[in-house]
Amino acid sequence: MTLDKMQDRLKIWAEETQTPEANRLDVTITVGNLLAAVAVLKAEGWYLSAITGLDYGHDADRMEVLYHFCFGAETLTLRVSAPHDTPSVPSICHLIPPAVVFERELAEMFGIVVVGIPNSDHLFLPDDWDNRVFPLRKDARLE
Amino acid sequence: MTQKFTLPVGPQHPALKEPGHFEFTVEGEIVTGATVRLGYAHRGIEKATEGRNWTQDIYLLERICGICSHVHALAFCLGVEQLAGVTAPPRAQAIRVLVAELERIHSHLLWLGVAAHEAGFDTLFMYAWRDRETVMDALETLTGNRVNYSANLLGGVKCDVTSASASQIYHAVDKLEERTRHYLDVVMNDDLLIQRTRGVGVMTVEQVDQMGVMGPTARASGVMRDIRCIAPYSAYVEFPIQPIVETSGDLQARFIVRVKELFESYRLIRTILDHLPDGDLKTRMPRRIKAGETISRVEAPRGELFYFIKSNGTDTPERVKVRTPTLCNLASVLTLAVGRQVADIPMILVGIDPCFSCNDRAVLLLDQSGERRWTWEKLRQYGIDFYRRQQ
Numbered sequence: 001m002t003l004d005k006m007q008d009r010l011k012i013w014a015e016e017t018q019t020p021e022a023n024r025l026d027v028t029i030t031v032g033n034l035l036a037a038v039a040v041l042k043a044e045g046w047y048l049s050a051i052t053g054l055d056y057g058h059d060a061d062r063m064e065v066l067y068h069f070c071f072g073a074e075t076l077t078l079r080v081s082a083p084h085d086t087p088s089v090p091s092i093c094h095l096i097p098p099a100v101v102f103e104r105e106l107a108e109m110f111g112i113v114v115v116g117i118p119n120s121d122h123l124f125l126p127d128d129w130d131n132r133v134f135p136l137r138k139d140a141r142l143e
Numbered sequence: 144m145t146q147k148f149t150l151p152v153g154p155q156h157p158a159l160k161e162p163g164h165f166e167f168t169v170e171g172e173i174v175t176g177a178t179v180r181l182g183y184a185h186r187g188i189e190k191a192t193e194g195r196n197w198t199q200d201i202y203l204l205e206r207i208c209g210i211c212s213h214v215h216a217l218a219f220c221l222g223v224e225q226l227a228g229v230t231a232p233p234r235a236q237a238i239r240v241l242v243a244e245l246e247r248i249h250s251h252l253l254w255l256g257v258a259a260h261e262a263g264f265d266t267l268f269m270y271a272w273r274d275r276e277t278v279m280d281a282l283e284t285l286t287g288n289r290v291n292y293s294a295n296l297l298g299g300v301k302c303d304v305t306s307a308s309a310s311q312i313y314h315a316v317d318k319l320e321e322r323t324r325h326y327l328d329v330v331m332n333d334d335l336l337i338q339r340t341r342g343v344g345v346m347t348v349e350q351v352d353q354m355g356v357m358g359p360t361a362r363a364s365g366v367m368r369d370i371r372c373i374a375p376y377s378a379y380v381e382f383p384i385q386p387i388v389e390t391s392g393d394l395q396a397r398f399i400v401r402v403k404e405l406f407e408s409y410r411l412i413r414t415i416l417d418h419l420p421d422g423d424l425k426t427r428m429p430r431r432i433k434a435g436e437t438i439s440r441v442e443a444p445r446g447e448l449f450y451f452i453k454s455n456g457t458d459t460p461e462r463v464k465v466r467t468p469t470l471c472n473l474a475s476v477l478t479l480a481v482g483r484q485v486a487d488i489p490m491i492l493v494g495i496d497p498c499f500s501c502n503d504r505a506v507l508l509l510d511q512s513g514e515r516r517w518t519w520e521k522l523r524q525y526g527i528d529f530y531r532r533q534q
Contacts, residue, residue, distance in 0.1 A: 020435065021437060021438075023374070049355075049440075049466065050449045050451065054462060066451070068451065072373045072374065073374035075438050096355070098471065098474040101473070102466075102470075123181055124182035125182060140190070
């Protein structure tokens with residue numbers, strides 16, 4: 001019900017829409033439309049539950065950032081893709097201030113540049129961590 | 144004019160025996176700003192799941208937290224079963240919820256003790272932790288373990304409820320219910336505790352929404368955000384829970400919500416034991432999980448626990464993302480501490496029932512070239528060098 005309404009509200013930016021499970025909607029949008037879509041979700045009372053990074057590897061030349069929003073039992077995920085070598089997404093902190101912890105984690109774990117993040121310090125990794133190593137990328141080795 | 148100071152709190156024992164680092168800017172005794180630094184219990188668990196099979200990952204994820212271990216395994220198993228198109232038998236689902244509610248009692252009693260200790264009320268701390276032993280004994284009888292219960296399997300549970308274990312749980316619940324009546328009386332009427340809790344760290348409904356606060360902390364501010372009710376999972380469909388909501392939004396409300404939730408857990412445990420479905424404890428699960436993505440949301444003792452699980456069709460996950468409630472609730476500490484006295488900081492921090500191990504989860508130990516795993520000796524030397532540089 002609410003998902004149907006949101007699907008309608010977001011369709012102007014949606015490149016692809018999927019319903020992988022009951023109570024779930026995945027909307028793929030471009031990086032440029034992210035802030036507008038987040039603003040709509042916030043205005044409709046959805047809360048940001050998590051931000052997930054996905055690394056598809058060098059060969060696919062793609063990283064993906066998933067913004068999971070929840071409303072009651074329903075979950076709506078905004079999916080944004082970025083090139084593997086120069087991944088970058090805009091910060092959504094001016095719309096949702098607590099997102100800063102999720103964005104700091106995304107930046108340090110995946111090396112995705114979050115443009116406009118109010119605090120770019122490491123959240124989990126040590127301050128002297130080698131900034132060329134991004135632990136959750138597929139090419140980071142855990143032996 | 145009052146001079147401004149930066150007051151570091153932690154990483155050792157920032158009000159409770161887990162590591163986290165806060166920096167509070169103070170003017171005199173009044174807090175004017177706050178920042179947080181985490182990662183002291185970061186163990187690389189999300190990454191490590193990608194190198195283990197689905198079954199091994201249950202045991203790994205269960206070790207994210209020593210308090211709410213079952214709920215991590217539960218969220219993972221429910222998600223993987225959803226991906227595989229398998230549903231655990233009704234008896235298994237009921238036992239999962241039974242363990243989850245016993246775990247909630249354990250967690251809330253542990254929190255009550257810690258919160259009382261921070262208020263300087265060590266008698267309540269010792270009583271609460273003494274009573275917590277009762278529920279830990281019940282968990283040991285049911286599952287064989289006091290902390291990491293290992294109750295879950297993919298497709299079911301390992302442990303069954305016998306007449307002996309049911310009898311012990313009934314007895315434990317009766318005893319704890321009587322004690323909890325006393326605790327409710329204390330948190331609502333004890334003058335000294337009220338001085339430390341009433342009107343402290345007040346959070347409005349708007350702040351809950353703005354800061355993305357979860358669980359009992361949100362419910363103490365009048366926001367009914369409980370996954371057991373709004374998106375029932377496992378046996379919460381057959382055994383529904385009544386949400387506990389308070390409206391004053393202060394620390395006292397957070398005490399009252401958690402203590403009243405204990406009564407609801409006792410009721411639910413008795414109901415489950417009275418109407419435990421017959422049948423199998425597990426069903427068959429494939430070794431390889433078909434490709435796909437799923438989201439699993441469960442209500443941990445501290446609030447909504449969120450799992451995103453992606454399978455690539457093999458016997459190991461492609462990605463497991465864990466978002467724990469403490470990460471969402473920490474933002475509220477940074478906001479609510481501003482304008483309060485320094486002495487209120489520990490109380491406001493424990494008010495959200497923080498769990499730093501949950502929060503940090505995931506250390507990946509690579510040397511500067513990114514090639515070798517660190518040895519224990521090298522890790523030790525790194526620690527020595529690190530602190531030498533700080534001096």
